[in-house]
Every structure is written in C-alpha cells, then in structure tokens.
Amino acid sequence: MAMNPLGLLPEICLMAGAVIGLLAGSFLPRNRQWVTRLIAVAALLASAITALTAMSGAAAETAFEGTFAIDAPTGAARLIIAVSTLLVIALGAGELAGHPRESEIYVLLLLASLGAAIMAGANDLLVLVVGYLLATIPLYALIGLRRTPKAAEAALKTYLLGALLGIALMLGVTMLYGVSGATGYQALTQGLAEAPPTVIIVGIVGVVAGLMFKAGGVPGHFWVPDAAQGAGIAAAAFLTTVPKIGALVAAYRFLTAIPETIPWPLLVAVLAAASMSLGNLAAFAQTDARRLLGWSTVSQVGYMLLPVAVAGQADLALPSLLFYLAAYSVTNLAAFAVVASAPGRGSLKDYRGLVTTNPWLAGALVVSLLSLVGTPPTAVFVGKLTTFTAAWDDGFEWLVIVAALNTVASLFYYLRWIVPVFKHNEKRPGAGADTLPVTHRASTVTAVVASAVVLAVGIFAGPVLTLFSGPMAQ
C-alpha cells in the first residue's frame, strides 16, 4: 500500500489556503483583508480543478494505506464542497467585506470544507472521527461570530448537540473496533462477520447519530433551524449545505462496509422518513425565511437518506446520492443568496412585490424554491427521480410513497414564500422592499447565476450523472 500523498491534492489545496489565509490575515491591515478572500477563492478553485482532473483520471484507489478513498464519491464530494464554498463566499461578499473577522471567517470556511471532504473520503473509522472534528469545530465559531443573543443561543445549541453526538460517534467507533479489531472499512467488514449483532447495531447507531448531527437530519437536527436563523447569512448558507455533503457520503461509505446480516437499511429508512416528515411539519408554520430554509434542509436530508438506505444494493444508489447532493447544494445556496441580497428582509411578507422591484431576484427565488420542491426541469427533480428509483429498486416502496407525499406537503410552505413575491406592492411609499437599508449586488448576481446552474444541471443531468457514476474504492 502506497502513501500516495498527491492523491490528496484537493485537500492539500484547502489546507494550504487555510494556513496561508490565517497567516496573511494576521499581518494584513484592517482595510486590506480582502487579500485573504482572494487566497480562499484561489484555494477553492485549485481544489475544485484538481478534484475534477482526478475524477477524469484513474479508477478507484486509496491513499495512506487504505484509510482514505480516492474514487467517484470522494471526487464528487470534493467538487461539490469546493464549488459550494465558492458560492458561499460569493453570496456573502457584501456581508463579509470589511467584517472585523473577515480573514478568520474565510479560514474557518476552508477548514470546515476540508473536514467535510475528509469525512467524504474516510475509509477508516479514525479518519472519520478526525474529519468530523475538523468539520464541526469551525462551525461553532462561524455561528457564534455574529455576537447576537440568537447567534449565541444557536452556537451553544450546536456545541452541546455536536459534543453529545460526537461522543456517540466515538463510542460507536470504539465498540465497532472492539468487536472487529479493525478500524479500516475493508478489515471492518471481515472482522464484523463473526461479531455479536447487538454490539454491531449499537455501534452503528452511535456512528450514524454522529453523522446525522453533521447532516442535520433526525435525530441530530435541533441545531439546524436555530443556526440557520441566528448565524450570519453566509455562515447559515454554509452550514446548511457543506457539512451534509461530507456526512452523507461518509454514511454511505460506512454503511456499505457493514455486513448485510445487520438490518441497518431499516434504521436509515426510518431516519429518512422521520427527517422528511418532521422537517416538513415544522416548516409549515414558519414565517421567517431563514428558519423556513433551516427546516426545509432537515426535510431535504430525509430525501438524501433514501439512496443511503439502499447503499450498495441498487445500481443508482451512489450516483443518485451524489447527484442529489450537488443539486441540493446549488439550489439551497441560490435560495440563501436571495436572502443575502437584502439582509433586511426577514419574514416571508417582506418579499412582497419582489417581482416588480427586482424581477431577476424574484426569478432566482422561484427557480430555487421550485427546485427544492422537485419540479422539473430543475436539478432536484432529477435528484428526486433517481433517488426514488434507487430506493424503490431495492424494495423500499413504502419509503418512496412517504417521500412523494412529503414532496406534495412541502409544496405548501415553499408556496407561502412564492406567493407574496407576485403580489402587488401596495405599501405606502417610503417603506417596502425597494428602500431596504442594505442590498448586496454580489448576492443578487450569485442568486441568478446559481439558479441558472440549477436549471442547467437539471436539463443536462445526463453528463453530470455519468461523471458521478464511477465505482467506489474498497
């Protein structure tokens, strides 16, 4: 087994970007912090490009003695993570420019991205734990940076839940190691074949609980709506998107290593059903746009768990998961970019008359929300189509029906946001959307670009799915 450090070039780019950004940020004067933004963008671009080149190259392999997989899922996750973080920086350009902690924010974003990428590639339980910690700790800081009571509450909630479920993850890892004598996934599969099923199940529950915290799915979802509402907008966009990518790919990879005798698909299916239903039910009554998006991400995790429940069983499981992750990330970030374009708009009512004041932004919002519903020809539609197909293919018809019903239900609250956009703005002059104190042009542009990508990924889904269809390393 070779070390193959060059296989980790995309991660090394992120790491280098974080270190250089941190050093540069410490020495740069206050008014020239934008240099760190350039460093972060360069690091992310380098990471995305190296990830893409690696994907077009050789087939599945591993690095560092089998502990880190370099294959289609890792490549896809790296690509999606880098592009998503780029979008986060773009949509947050107005909010972050001149922020007293500007450099630190970029460094934290890069480190959390790195953690998510490591989780996605982890082929060993210990690497998974490292990735989890690296992806989680920067989040606490990112949420708390805003220094408002709500942000403080959200940071505390995230911290407590993250610590608790992080311990669950490590407990699970310990138990699995204890009964199998291995932490590498390949050896784990063999080692668990003879192990007592009860211990394996407890171990799986622990690991999955930890991953659900990162993914923001039931039962680790409590922090998501608070953080989505309380944190800065860029941070909220980031933490509802990027950690999920790492966590769900990690869950897929981990669960395929578990022997088929253990009924883990049922566990994942129940979590999926619970996530989508609970997220939807809670989203119904929300009046705050960001809190609504927070709950909507909880329900979206439910759909993304469909292919995880049939991991390794259905042909479409892996490509559909990766496709959904990509589709969801761009869509969610487009919606957050709309929010970021005018931070003064808090509640759904504030979007009244947006179509007349800013038709492009209104278009971006409608496209991104309809994509979250799963209306064709947007990206998430193809994601839903393929994940539903994958789940049905392996006998989870009931879960597909639950998911379809949830999709119909979700239409209701997304429409609650769309409806005011098209209403006439009959407020008295001097108030309303066109006189908001702050508007960010960069966010508007990001929203329009991202929603165009949402449509493009949906219409040209074939090549994207093909790109994500490579094999998984063992």
Next chain:
Amino acid sequence: MLSLVIFLPLAAAVVLAAAPGIAERAARWVWVGITLTDLALVVGMWVAFQPSGPGQLAFEEQLEWIPNVGSSYHIGLDGLSLPLVALTAVIFTACAIYELRQEDRPRAQAALFLFLQSTCLGLFAAQDLILFFVFFDLSIVGMYFVIAGWGHGNAARSALKFFLYTFLGSLALLLGFIGLFLAAEPHTFDMVELAAAAPLQDNPIAGNLIMAALVIGLAIKTPTFPFHTWLPPAHTDAPAAGSAVLAGVLLKMGTYGFVRITMPMMPDAWRDWAWVIIAVGIVSVLYGALVALAQTDLKRMIAYTSVNHMGYVVLAVGAAGVVSGSDAVARQVAVTGAVTQMVSHGLITAALFLLAGILRDRAGTYAMDAYGGLAKPAPKYAALFAVGAFASLGLPGFSGFIAEFQIFAGSIGPAPVVLLALPGILITAALFLRALQRLLTGETRGKSVGFADLRPTEMSSIAPLLLLAVVIGVFPRWLLDVIEPAAAVVVDLVGR
C-alpha cells in the same frame, strides 16, 4: 420541425420575459404573432402527416438525455397526439386574440401563456415518460401562476388548491412511471419501448398497484369523480383565457394519459380495471350533469359540464378494456370517439369559457340571474353563445355529436351498462337550454341593459373555435382518418 413547434413559444416567452424594453402593447401582438406562426406550422404538419405504418410515429426526434436512467428526449406524433397538438395550437391562438384588449400586465401574461403553450405541446408530443412528466408538472406550475396572477375572486386560494391537488396527482404519476421503469428489462422510460414490451404482463400484483398510482394521477388531472373538487373553484376564479386553456387543453392531459400510457403499456391491468374505469366514467357523467344543473353561476356550470363531458371519454376508454366477448371494431369506435371527444370538448368548452369571460368583463358577474334578454342588446353574443350551447349538448351537426355517438356506439357492445350514462346527455341538454333561456331570452333586464356586443377581437377569437366544431360535425372524415388507425393500434395493444 416538431421541436421547433414545441419550443418556439417558449423562446418567445423567454424573450418577452427578459426584455423589459418591449412595450406592453407590442407584447400582445408578439403573442398573437407567435401563436399564429405556431398554428401555421401545426397545420403544415397535419398536411404532411404520413406515418410510415400503423403504430409508427411521424416527425420523430430522439436525442440522448439522461442515459443513466434510460430517458431520452424522444418526441413524435401519431394519430392520437396530432389532433391534440393541433387543438392546443388553436386554443392558444384564440386566447391570444381574445386577450388583445387586456390591460393587466400583458407582457408577463403573454410570456406565461406562451410558456404554457410549450408545455402543452411538449406533453402531447412526448414519447418518453420523464419528458411527459416534465411537461405535465410545468403545465401545472404555469397554470398556477395564471390563476394566482390574473384570477379574480378568491384566486390565491383556488390556485393553491389547484396546485396542491394536481401536484399530488403528478407525484402519483411519477411513482407509477418509476414502477414501469423498474419493471421493464432493460430499464427504460421510453414510451414506445414500454408499449412494445408491456413489462408488467406476468406480474398482476405489481401491475395493479402501479395501475392504481397511474389511474389516480390521471383521474385527478382529467378530473373524474371523486377527484374533481379542485376544478370548480379553479375555473370560477381563473381568468377567461386561463379557464379556456385549463378546460380546453390541460384536462385532456389526463385522458390522453389513459390512451397513451396505461392502455398500451399495461394491457392486462387495464382489462382488470376496465369496469372500475367504466363505473368512474358513468358516475362522472351523471354527477357532473346533475351538479351542473344546480348551478346559478354560469362559469361554474360550464366547469361541471366539463366533468360530464370528460366522463364520456373515461367510460369509452374503460369500455375499450372489456375485451372478452366484444368486437374489436366496436372498441376501436369507442377509442376513436374518445379522442374525438377530447378535441370537440376542447374547442366548445374553450369557446364557452371565453364567452362567459365576456359576461364578467362587461358586467362583473357570472350569475345567470343577473342577466336576461341578452339577445336584444347583444345579438352576436347571443348567436355565438347559442351555437356553443347547442354544440356542447351534442346536437347533430356539431363535433360533440360525432364524438358522443361514436362513444356510445362503440361502448354499448362491450359494456351495455354504459346505457346508464345516457341520461347525462338529456340533463346536459336541459341545463344548456335553461341557461340559454335565462341569459338570452325574455325582456332585457338587470345587467343586460346596455350590454355591449362582441368586439371584433372577441368575435375573431371565439367564432373560429365554434366554426371548427361545426366543420368537424359536418365533415368529420379528415379528423377521423387521422385518429382511426392510431385507435386501432391502441385497441390491438390492449387486446394482447
């Protein structure tokens, strides 16, 4: 060629939506111009329509789209889809002309209707289930914005009900499509391949479940009893052109799905379900007619007659599934009648909804009691309304007669029980005659006083629809010659 017909309106819609420089007034003429161009292209296609054999598609195009899930951009026309494509082009042209005088955000309205036109044309041309679904869902989105944006009364609520209800139907449909996809070997969403393979022939349990999903999805869209409750509010609160498109084109997507998807792809399950479908059809016919009879609101009345008229289509396609002990020729006649009825109902109901819209436009209400003796101040309006009403009640000489005659002639053999639906025709006749009497005859009173007669734009949008209904009623061969071979193919496929 076919792609051009489908996407020309969409391209125009994008230009209209993205170019704020276009004057509102010019937008209306662009809309008319595009719909007329598209109509001319469709007429050209009708003339050139020459399928290479029974069951073959004309103007076929196929491009790779999502090969990973066996889905391609596959379009083409046969005798079932060509009449509906033509119907779509005709109705959208009529709406464009009708709305020439409309003042409320005409540029956005034109863009939205052009977008909607593309989705409808695309749906009838689609030969791939995913493509079909894409257009199906987008038509719902487009119609939602039409009702919510240009409706009146309780438009937001009606639009939401319409969206949620039909979206539920579309997801049921999607589940059915996924089931078909997984049952086929190799997995494919291609309609032609699925119809050839009939993948669920030897798996009745899965077949029946998938059929249930598809039937629910299509029945909501059609709509049939008991899934029709979204229809009356949607129609009442939609703008006139929106109602015309909704009743004239969108409702056809449900029944078109029966003849295009369920019948050829799942013949076994369709035969099992035939009696359920017939029963639903009969109930829809009678229930729609009786409830329509009780309405005092003209638009609501027309909406319920749609439930009645689409019920005939449903019972005909159901009867075509009763294979044992019946004559294939009779079943062909039933299917031909069903497709003819779709075209006929589209033309007549679109005309009636546009005429109803004029009532509201002039006097602000659809209540029939508010009018009386309209024939005197508005003779042209009265004449067109009378023609529309007679056409709708199935008088010989109009397309409705040709369609309903074939439906009953073809269905009675396989399923004598359809005789139960005959009173529906009688009730419809009664309610239309009563509506005529209330609105047009007697002393000019109430809102009728000073009622302005049809303007040239209104005349030139509504009259051609009714003229077409008469032409089909008197010289039906040109239409039937297109439908009959395709109906024969469907009947053969169901009889497998």
